Amino acid sequence: MAIEIEDKFDVPVDYELPDLTGLPGVTDVVGPRTYQLVALYYDTPDLRLAARGVTLRRRRGGTDAGWHLKLPKAKGVRQEITHPLTRSTKIVPAELAELVLAYTRGVPLVPIAELQTRRGVTTLVNGAGVRLVEIADDQVKGTVLGAEPHVERWREVEAELVEGDGKLLRKVGKRLVKAGAAPADSASKLARLLDTAAPVPRPPRAATRPGSAGEVVMSYLSAQVDALLAQDPQVRRAEEDAVHQMRVASRRLRSALKSFASIVEGTGHLQEELKWLGRILGEVRDLEVVRERFTRRLDSLDGELIVGPVRARLSSDLLDAEHEAYDRVREMLGGERYFALLDSLDDLTGGPTFTKAAGRPAGTLDTVVAKSWRRVLRAYARAQAAGDPVAREPAMHDVRKAAKRARYTAEALGMRKLAGRAEAVQEMLGAHLDGVVAQGRLGAEAEAARRLGEDTFTYGVLTGLERAAAERAFEEFPRLWSKTTKAVAKLL
Template structure:
């Protein structure tokens, strides 16, 4: 089956029935063709809990117009990716594979029908090239979800024809301005489907437990980026890996609490952690290659060709492209597997039992939730301190190579990252001083993260240089790149001890604010007696 792919970048506007379409002069310097009229009818599909809609994915079967067929719209860094397949009676297998993590073996059913009488004006430049497609839509909808109803409205859409065109976004902004000048208002809904369905029902009991809330956020982030990770995009792979690590951190930090909540169920926390570790490793392999590819490409470009030759640059690109393709295939295979779907099912089950509800409410409930999250910070800070103390002792007493130094500080980085995740779950209040610890953890994580990227880059440089040497190519340029990365790491590590000390100082500041808050609360209680 032929699948067409486009990037959709558009602006949407709400408009009253009595407002006229902007005049041709309003779109200048673009010239308007048309209008052409189309009668469109689309049925939208989703799971019973509207998982696709929740994660900003749209699946529809549309008739009418010049692009009738199956359409799948996926969120992207800029705009949306739209996949199109020929009209048929069933959802294309390629589309099901693209959203498998969101659907999870569950049936898809119609959730809404949207009919649209569309008038299309093609806006062209002075060379006759189509730049913007302006649509005047008269919409009627029927929602099939609980509480759904019928509705009608009018809206305008302005969509870029070729997002790669350098001046496309400037033209879109000018058309948008013409629309608002004519009396339209920027749409309050992200899509026709979102407006047809209305507000989504709550997915869970938010606030019942801070542990459940943390798991829900991490699982939601994993699923938000699942479609992009399947497409092996840089952002999708990175953000999904971050979410996986967040889940591992939350489960590990609150293992004692979660063990109590999962007692009597078939949920196996150590098994979940192992599966998440495997998934993180698969994503990490591709992520590391993507980072190194971008890093070394920029680094090589900064040297003249008589230092880093075109042959060296070509080999770097070719070798990393092959490795990225292989790693990407492993990611796609892993995310299509029953093993992954089973993992996502179990994570949903864990969210369902984590924390439970409580009869407590108001200030006491918020305080207990805060104390639980602070206990997680305390646990992670103890692990951070242990790693920091051991590392600084070895740095002072042993004659370490750079590689040994990097390995030791990498452990500290992982502890700082886990601590940062727990700190980020805290809400800054007038009583608690949270921001300094959050900032200090972020600074240390960033510095040591750059060091680890340099370590990975040097590993790849050595590997590719050996292949180049076997092919009797000059390896001088690889040596230059290697030494550049080595120097970068040494300079970055110079500030390690002060950055690590800043984390400890910030934790003490948080602890002091906690003690002061407790004293104020005790004093307040005595005053009421």
């Protein structure tokens, strides 16, 4: 896997590369070296990958022959996942086909285009011989496959970062432009080719009135749907923090649908499905968090306080449970219920059911934020009214959930200060909850160790630390609450 950072330029057929010497850090310009590349591109018949800026190809020739899956991460930045070249041109490797299931949703992948490229590569290197930037000068023949193939020819230049920095890439781009190049209109060769034959379908987006409440809400919802889809391949590969980010996107979507029910209606079932998704992702995330938490706790203890195989148990047992939870996540990501949820999200972003309030000015949404904060205040009042500490525990958890919803609502409207205040409440109560959950997990692990005749002294030490952390968060909370309510009153 690699992160590809490049700038693309359209150039006339008689374009000449400029002198690239004298750039900061560049001591030599090597090339050009010529390659002949033939790439076959795959997509669903209705171009679901192209619609999302995803490319999947099988390429022969050059220095990186093989299968390449490119996933957009940001403008000019793509994640590239490679697979060795296979003999078949009809069957996409299963590992890559699985990574695009969030887009294909089970629809078969077929060859849709071929690109034949004569490439001249010029490399900028430093004094140590390290490649900094590569400039590819491409003469392209593209063919859209089908009953009546469509052929296009063009020339373009790509400047790709290798071991250099963004500043050098920008300076290279300036020289290319000064010589007659222009920033490319298309993000990729495939997009350019397909658009010449027929406009590539774009992700569905609802029509909204500029400056309206509906526009603000749908912009936020669409961004969270995009974030959820972008994390899907990363979760399938078990990449760091991917489960957390996908879970956050699902929570933000569900929270926004609740908070903005006065703008977009009829989303009750979708909210339940997002809750289901978050719960399954949460199994992995919670295990990740508690395993890392126990590792830090053990690392902070003096050696004489660690008795028996406690480190191995709190690592291997939790890791085994985490792997089992990941298996359930992967099963879910390949299931019809998940695909139906993604279809529902497409329907949401493409054709939501608006209320009359959606057409009102965006400023009217301030009342939604105020309402969400009043919900936090009511939850805290109920918690304070609970005289029994046992009853107060779940009541304070309700305060945390209300604060999280208020935070997401404020974020959706760009109210960063209010979002920050709500997040502080959420985080401190979360610290208390994490301590309580950790104590429960330690109790279960200690019981398992006891049955095997192992010393459980260290489990007691860790439980004491977790109890102290949970109690400290509760003790500090009233002061934070007083400070927060005063600040929020001024913001609202």
